Amino acid sequence: STLSLTVLVVIEMLNAFNALSEDGSLIQRPPWTNPWLILACLGSVLVHCAILYVPFLAEIFAVCPLSMHDWILVMCFSFPVILCD
Numbered sequence: 001s002t003l004s005l006t007v008l009v010v011i012e013m014l015n016a017f018n019a020l021s022e023d024g025s026l027i028q029r030p031p032w033t034n035p036w037l038i039l040a041c042l043g044s045v046l047v048h049c050a051i052l053y054v055p056f057l058a059e060i061f062a063v064c065p066l067s068m069h070d071w072i073l074v075m076c077f078s079f080p081v082i083l084c085d
Helices: 002-018 035-053 055-061 068-078 080-084
Strands: none
Touching: 002 035, 002 068, 002 080, 035 055, 068 080
């Protein structure tokens, strides 16, 4: 479903930020130490949002737009990856 796909996308983006350091997580190192990673993650999320909210892309990928409540759920399920690493 769209919600689970979005959770996976956000988890992977947050996990990429956790890879800034071998021994520290995003909580210990600021994300701006690698501006290219920020741009890459932002680009990935923007493409994902385009797929969700541009009607012909949503139809091609068989997804539907997420509501604000859905985005809150996405963040609630995705954020713990920062704490686990």
